[in-house]
Amino acid sequence: MSREVVELDFFNMEKERQKRSTIRDIQSVISKINPQLIRHAIESAGAPRLSIPMLVHSSRFDSESSLPGTAPLTMFYNGKVMVYNLPNDKAESIMRMAGDAAALKCVTTSTANSMLGDFCGELPMARKKSLQRFLAKRKARLTSSHPYKRELEPYSIKRE
């Protein structure tokens, strides 16, 4: 299954590749971006179906086609940009290694599966406190070996 990688130049990074971007630069570029332009760019590039998320900076507006089972892997390091065509599993393992080497502080790009991205899958759906308490009480009643005695006295004793 071939995949398309789309790169969009949100911040005119082509021009500024050697420079480190500042917050003000980013903000000023954002404020100048015509939303229609972005929308058009996204739509004309089609809907990319990437299983590995990538935030891309440097760009061309055209999409790159790839061999089946491979996708272009773009790496930004030390001021250089390198593009490789790799099989998917190799690309994934390289990105994982890059993420694990947490000493790399990449300002301009975030790596896809950083160490913490892996943990994200362990985010279970949280349950509401009130329901959690109710379900625990219900379980206690149903599994209790003693029949539950109805209290005829008014409730005044605090059970431990």
Next chain:
Amino acid sequence: MDDNHHGPRLRRMVPDEALYCVLDRIDDPRDREAISLVCRQWHRIDSATRKHVTIAFCYSAAPAMLRSRFARLESLKLKGKPRAAMFNLIPEDWGGYASPWIAELASGFDCLKELHLRRMVVTDEDIGMLVGARGHAFQSLKLDRCSGFSTDGLRIIATNCRCLRTLYLEESTIIDHGGEWLHDLATNNTVLMHLNFYMTELRILAKDLELLACNCKSLISLKLSECDLIALIKFFKSASKLEEFGGGSFNVDQGEAGAYNKVVFPPRLLSLSLLFMGTNEVSVIYPFCASLKKLDLQYTFLNTEDHCQLIQKCPNLEVLEVRNVIGDRGLEVVSNTCKRLRHLRVERGDDDPGQQNEQGRVTQAGLMSVAVGCRELEYIAIYASDISNAALEAFGTFSSNLRDFRLVLLDSEENITDLPLDNGVRALLRGCSKLGRFAFYLRPGGLSDVGLGYVGEYSGNIRYMLLGNVGESDMGLMRFAMGCKKLVKLELRSCCWFSEHALALAMLQLPSLRYVWVQGYIASLDGEGLREMRRRYWNIEFIPPEIEESEEASEEGRATLVTQPQLLAYYSLAGQRMDHPEYVVPLF
């Protein structure tokens, strides 16, 4: 518009007295906001006449600011901890302390008579200070999902606030030193109308309730902690005006049928929430369920068939809250019977298959029937096991009154019929133009980047959103952020493909955003990428992940995550907060 620059003839075209009369009749907060921006005169008179203020997040302003602008305030609502606290995701010592606010309220608000604190930490000393200053005038006090106080504080309220019509303590964590507070309330108050200590663990004496019913003839609503209904028989006889009741419980020995047949409920009951009611006991409410407008079955032991039988007898229901044991079959009964239904909540039941019967799942079939049958729906919150685009489209077509839509897709089923939900969510948002609140919690693949873009594009007037497991990449988030023009509050969870950089950009892009909470994204260890959204008045609070290295884990090249990182960012006129615990890191 500065009216001082006009000549004397144009100055004060509308005299103050006239403005006072007119503005006094305007209560809608958004109208008031617009009014206060017209000119200085209108701003001044709005400040003098506004009766109620809601501060949606207590750290967004300083208490002194409230007093300088609204010294004549009659009613205040303050909210503290993020909503996630209701799901055990926020530690107790995170913040949300009421003390600084109460100190201010106690020293100069001469008209204050109603206070509602939600998810805040309140101490007995705070209560003492508040009551000392304003107790004589208080008509309504709500400590809603609060913690930090005890029944001693309740005694202070009970003995000093003799004008109290409403005391609301639902789901608060209260230290129990005894039930005397209820006795104090019964002996000191004659005007109480609403008493609510539902979902607290407080122990009280039934005879104090009977005394309350005797002395407070206007009592129309009582929701209490667990109390056997048998003990309340006498109370029900005295409280003849009661319209709302919640918290009575059933405690049945095995095989003892008919034990609760002697319970006679008050004749005017319209709203009911009974705890632990089982199949054998439900007939107790049959005599009057035809007149019920509100029914809460979330904490009952009823199965799917019981729900069907019961709801069939309740054609006047406007509010229904259940667990998903109601099943599609039960929802079909709702659809056919409850034509006036405005509010429906279907909560998540037990995941353990042994505890639920097999019919206890809600899917697109049930949702579809509700959409088609209950055209008056304004609020719907559903935990569904399966979903389809068609079900969402049905809401878009039929539910034109919907103001609040919340869908959570449970993760118990392996396969979902119809994903992604791109087209369905688009149809829903386009059709339900009055939607102001929206929650969509799915699973990976539930909504593509295109679909997330639709959520942004068709968000209309939505001011609050909770999104979980939506989109596929940063691209989706960027598309989303280009829409959502009116979005004020955003909660994002479990979108493990969004980078810090994209999150920062998105927050900067959303024009109306004032508050965002995120858990589950590609977090760095120090939140560095989040610094990109630094701006004036914007507080960024990061809870870094805690990682524990264990021997076996490091063999596999892993570490254990002990705490998931969290991001909270919000506009504040009060600067950085100083009361945060160590694990909350403000980012400058």
